[in-house]
Amino acid sequence: MAFYDVIGKTYAQTRRSDPRITKKLLEILASSPASTIADIGAGTGSYASVLAEHGYRVFAIEPSETMRSQAIAHPAIEWMDAYVENLPLSDQSVDAAIIMLAFHHFPDYRQALNEMHRVVGNGQMIFFTYDPEMISSFWLTEYFPSFIRDVESTFLPIPKLLEEIQSITDSVANVIPFPLPNDLSDSFAAVGWARPELYLDSDIRNGISSFSKIDDDELNSGLFRLSEDLERGWWDRKYGHLRQQSEYDVGYRFFHRSAV
Template sequence: MVDYNGRMGSVYVAGRGIPATEVRRWAAEFAKHLPERRPLDVLDLGSGTGRLTPGLAEEFQGKVYGVEPSDRMRAAAEPHSGVSYLKGSAEEIPLPEASVDAVLMFLTFHHWTDPVQGLREVRRVLRPGGVALLRTQFADLMPDLFWYEYFPSAREVDARMYLTLAATKELAVEAGLVPDDDVVRISAEEQRTLRERYERLSHRALSTFEHLPADEMDRGFARFAADAERDPDRPMPVYDATTLVLTRPS
């Protein structure tokens, strides 16, 4: 488990913040898989510091709820007139049954203590016909991230952190949700230079770094910093974001 009330909470905005232009692109991509009507009421489950939450309010024009267990993360969340930030978790969502049209789970699923119960709660708060977007990694569809070369055990650490696509679908079905056959691959992230990637990752705000040996991280970041100094403007790859679309049956 990662303590988002501790060190991770203090570096999260610097290491994981999303620029406004990128937030708009994410929201527009999410909209392609949701009903066209407006307004839509949306739950951002595991909203953290509200990286995407205000953008959901702008895009979907309805009530938006950011549910987050970490007090520190909620305190740092970006305010918006259309957003209510609430203390809660996936396993215990503080909303009534059938209260939202859509649920976004953005890189939070691997933190849940009880995935089936969490998905049951997602089904409960969705209105019939509502859609949940599960943005996560899958152990059998892991991207070949460029920075793995600096941290030899990071690839294995990440693969252990996530379920396979098939296992994730099985849990969704058990919880009463209907998964699409295939994952959606979203391209919304901005391209960044090697220096920009180093500066973001150097905050160690990814869950991966909570599980790596300290000496491996020290050596890796030293090499990473040297490469960023030599070739700061080299454009780095942009990776598709795997997302599973889940529907509550009507």
Template structure:
């Protein structure tokens, strides 16, 4: 049982606000220019598109959901919001100076087709910055202990770094850098592992409903059981042992920065 898509989209807009540090990192890795044009693929309700716009950069926000884009448009009518996907943007060749995507690559149906399309619309030597998590990293989330079916389903969706690199290479991209990101206690963006240091946030219905993994991949029985167990473990201080058992040095998420060689085989 899951909540309706329009409720997901409403909560998504309320809880997935752009985090200042992650915005800084996107800008650092993308290295945008004031005169350039930058495509945010899978922009959702446009929080990171707006964050870059507020820093003075011209952006196009693209998403397959008309409901998401309606909310994005209501927040900023100065940005060009377009229906589309990574596999089909309908943008002209060499029309954007950079591409960025946050926590959406696992929704792309065909990585080779997607990167080939993005290489087509991206100018030669233009950068693409992907913010995602890998299956290896996600296996290190203590959420696995309380919501095993949810995390198992999501991990199965996540492309490995090797798959991403292979698809990028085939499409004319070259990875120039990867950088892991570890959740900080002051994180303002309420995505899946936002409660790493503060488990209590998962008791907030609005936060859970804004996280698609909880809404789409988990049945109510697992949610209720997992939350009840989590509450008991917090009360009994057992949560500290659970969290410690999942400590690792892989980081929680990953920035993948690549450059378009201009030699797209497709």
């Protein structure tokens, strides 16, 4: 996971768990009995820590040493240096498995689903992901158009993900839209939907994988135009209504395969 060894150095500061996301995650988990959870692609452990604080035993699986080194130790969390394609867990050893905005980084998504299903058996499978069909309508792509190509090439379309889950697990997953709050504390790609100034902060951008893939010319041009549009009030004349909204459906989704 060399990619995240490079961009993940400040993840613990900018990619903190958001209470609204954790509330929804805990709500979904509570729909079926569960005590042990595999957090796959756990990053720095922000969501694993919340689960541990709520009484779950968590196996946090993360191949990036840079990410793992930023995690705060917790007696209910066992960290594992491993990739999703070969999870170091026995068959049906956990009650639930979660993937929080990491599924799109797995090169072999079918093997990832197979491994997830193997370790969870008939337990819960929960994904927090993004609908790539919505990226072109997000205003940020006007400044950084390569976001569209990156998102559409990395995130599995929602119907395709549903189809793959059903083919591997022989069960149907539920899709739950998750509108983002305007004060999101987990600074992933759409964190600034109502706070465009955030994208001018290099620390914020460094925690967003899509920004790391933009070439310097596009990045510098986009930042210059965004800064100018904010200074002159152009952004607010076009998108200022977003600042008045408490939440906005940018395209994030929870997928939930219930225990069967």
